Amino acid sequence: MGAVEAGCRYYFGYPITPQSDIPEYLSRELPGLNGEFIQAESEIGAINMLLGASATGARAMTSSSSPGISLKQEGISYMAGAELPGVIINISRSGPGLGGIDASQSDYFQCVKGGGHGGYHIPVLAPNSVQEMYDLTMHAFDLADLYRTPVMLLGDSVIGQMKEALVPNPRPVRELPAKGWEVRGKSGAEQRVVKSLFLGDGELEAHNWHLHAKYQVMKEKECISEEYETADARLIVAGFGSVSRIAHTAVTMARAEGMKVGLFRPVTLFPFPEKALAQAAGRAGKVLVVELNTGQMVEDVRLSVGAAAQVSFYGRPPGAGSLPSPEELLEVIRKNYEGTAR
Amino acid sequence: MQQVFKRPQSLKDVQTHFCPGCHHGTIHRLVADAMDLYGVQDRTIGVASVGCSVFLYGYFDIDVVEAPHGRAPAVATGVKRAKPESFVFTYQGDGDLAAIGTAEIIHAANRGEDITVVFVNNTTYGMTGGQMAPTTLVGQKTSTSPYGRDKSKDGSPIRMAELLAQLGGVAYSARVAVDSPKHVLEAKKVIREAFGYQVEGKGFSFVEVLSACPTNWGMNPLKANARVGEEMIPYFPLGVFKKEEA
Numbered sequence: 001m002g003a004v005e006a007g008c009r010y011y012f013g014y015p016i017t018p019q020s021d022i023p024e025y026l027s028r029e030l031p032g033l034n035g036e037f038i039q040a041e042s043e044i045g046a047i048n049m050l051l052g053a054s055a056t057g058a059r060a061m062t063s064s065s066s067p068g069i070s071l072k073q074e075g076i077s078y079m080a081g082a083e084l085p086g087v088i089i090n091i092s093r094s095g096p097g098l099g100g101i102d103a104s105q106s107d108y109f110q111c112v113k114g115g116g117h118g119g120y121h122i123p124v125l126a127p128n129s130v131q132e133m134y135d136l137t138m139h140a141f142d143l144a145d146l147y148r149t150p151v152m153l154l155g156d157s158v159i160g161q162m163k164e165a166l167v168p169n170p171r172p173v174r175e176l177p178a179k180g181w182e183v184r185g186k187s188g189a190e191q192r193v194v195k196s197l198f199l200g201d202g203e204l205e206a207h208n209w210h211l212h213a214k215y216q217v218m219k220e221k222e223c224i225s226e227e228y229e230t231a232d233a234r235l236i237v238a239g240f241g242s243v244s245r246i247a248h249t250a251v252t253m254a255r256a257e258g259m260k261v262g263l264f265r266p267v268t269l270f271p272f273p274e275k276a277l278a279q280a281a282g283r284a285g286k287v288l289v290v291e292l293n294t295g296q297m298v299e300d301v302r303l304s305v306g307a308a309a310q311v312s313f314y315g316r317p318p319g320a321g322s323l324p325s326p327e328e329l330l331e332v333i334r335k336n337y338e339g340t341a342r
Numbered sequence: 343m344q345q346v347f348k349r350p351q352s353l354k355d356v357q358t359h360f361c362p363g364c365h366h367g368t369i370h371r372l373v374a375d376a377m378d379l380y381g382v383q384d385r386t387i388g389v390a391s392v393g394c395s396v397f398l399y400g401y402f403d404i405d406v407v408e409a410p411h412g413r414a415p416a417v418a419t420g421v422k423r424a425k426p427e428s429f430v431f432t433y434q435g436d437g438d439l440a441a442i443g444t445a446e447i448i449h450a451a452n453r454g455e456d457i458t459v460v461f462v463n464n465t466t467y468g469m470t471g472g473q474m475a476p477t478t479l480v481g482q483k484t485s486t487s488p489y490g491r492d493k494s495k496d497g498s499p500i501r502m503a504e505l506l507a508q509l510g511g512v513a514y515s516a517r518v519a520v521d522s523p524k525h526v527l528e529a530k531k532v533i534r535e536a537f538g539y540q541v542e543g544k545g546f547s548f549v550e551v552l553s554a555c556p557t558n559w560g561m562n563p564l565k566a567n568a569r570v571g572e573e574m575i576p577y578f579p580l581g582v583f584k585k586e587e588a
Binding site: 010012036038040041042044045046048049050051052053054055056058060074075078082183184185186187188191192193194195196197 | 383384385386387389390396399403404405406407408409410413416417418419420421422423424425428429445446448449453
């Protein structure tokens with residue numbers, strides 16, 4: 001719905017659990033909106049159809065889940081190299097390999113650290129509600145056009161299959177640059193080429209410095225995070241996506257027991273909200289990172305807070321039955337809270 | 343004095359990087375000729391593939407999107423669906439189309455995408471230095487089949503034009519060569535016909551062009567040119583394998 005609202009009229013995808021609701025919905029909606037829906041021969045086919053549609057300047061998207069995202073990494077790298085916008089929704093699964101379809105955050109590294117070849121970054125947004133899936137999908141299309149980059153929305157089966165109330169917001173209008181790079185048939189004007197091959201002396205280095213500069217602007221301007229009860233907290237719990245919902249409940253329970261605990265939730269995983277986290281962590285002195293994996297985002301937390309706070313971690317590898325309960329996290333909070341009292 | 347032969351408008355006035363005796367230059371010219379014939383240069387979006395053909399944008403004066411290896415038919419699908427008024431063609435080699443890109447070509451063809459595919463078959467990977475391709479002939483020595491292609495281990499060369507002709511979505515499929523003036527004229531006619539299918543919105547059209555690669559075959563241009571007729575055409579027969587009348 002967010003995609004349609006954002007003006008996306010082209011969808012290319014391949015069936016995979018737990019995200020098939022997305023292509024099913026769009027296969028119904030897009031034809032009536034003068035759009036195109038293609039069930040591609042593979043994830044590779046789908047990402048390259050997205051590449052082609054994006055090259056014409058159209059708003060387009062694909063969606064998949066972890067193993068399918070692995071296949072899409074080739075195309076994502078080419079799109080990052082050729083500076084093509086496009087939205088990729090990843091309702092991730094547990095792995096490695098075929099793994100399972102349970103809620104999992106084991107693809108943090110894959111999504112946030114590049115995934116494909118060539119040392120690029122793409123913005124990664126981590127919604128934790130149905131409302132945010134909707135809002136951030138629209139935001140993703142704006143970011144994609146603004147920075148000429150693929151943008152990923154990272155959820156899991158909890159977020160992807162959740163049923164919640166949704167308020168279809170009026171969309172905040174963001175000023176976007178004119179395109180002018182898209183292929184259109186040259187129409188008597190200058191030839192336009194969308195490419196990522198740069199063989200000339202110094203060309204590729206210059207291109208990579210240009211991409212690097214873009215990432216620095218994103219870090220400066222596009223960080224989003226949310227804080228809950230952090231002002232007086234002596235312990236900050238940090239988590240993104242689905243686990244942040246469980247952590248939120250656990251933090252509320254801890255507060256009821258008199259513990260000064262807060263929650264820090266990165267909404268953008270790239271760019272990572274380093275400054276906001278460092279501030280909250282510096283005030284509290286201690287951060288407990290919770291993830292549905294054995295420790296990935298915790299590396300970015302450590303880099304962000306440096307020596308300003310002590311960082312500990314709690315997480316379990318994903319799989320059926322491994323989703324922590326609020327009570328389980330509360331127990332971990334209690335242990336980590338000991339000794340923080342001043 | 344009247345000029346009776348000139349560079350097609352869709353081709354740039356530049357030197358190519360192709361090796362002496364390579365057929366890409368001739369094929370480029372025939373493709374540009376077909377674009378000129380239908381006057382589609384200004385609404386053409388070419389899709390370049392990976393291999394010697396990647397520099398398409400350096401030689402054709404048209405808008406171009408560069409595709410990952412083998413993915414040109416999927417990229418072309420996205421372009422054409424998002425911009426149906428454009429004229430879209432891919433230009434791919436045999437490693438690109440008949441090995442790593444098999445899924446993309448089969449399914450774009452089977453969906454009947456309204457695009458044209460120019461497939462250059464020179465029985466080897468040119469850009470990477472002459473390795474065995476899916477179209478390498480049985481017994482042919484390459485840098486990765488030093489004892490000759492062994493049918494029992496490497497399989498047989500794939501005849502793409504015939505294979506694609508079996509698919510419901512394909513409106514036009516043909517194979518041509520450019521090793522003699524007669525064949526060049528026939529190829530010109532076939533490429534024009536294939537482009538005409540897209541211009542008239544008749545569906546997916548495919549032209550396989552047999553091509554020489556003297557450098558990687560280890561032959562001089564004349565010998566390489568002769569090999570097309572002596573060894574390739576007997577296995578890859580020329581002809582139109584499908585021509586759907588709409």
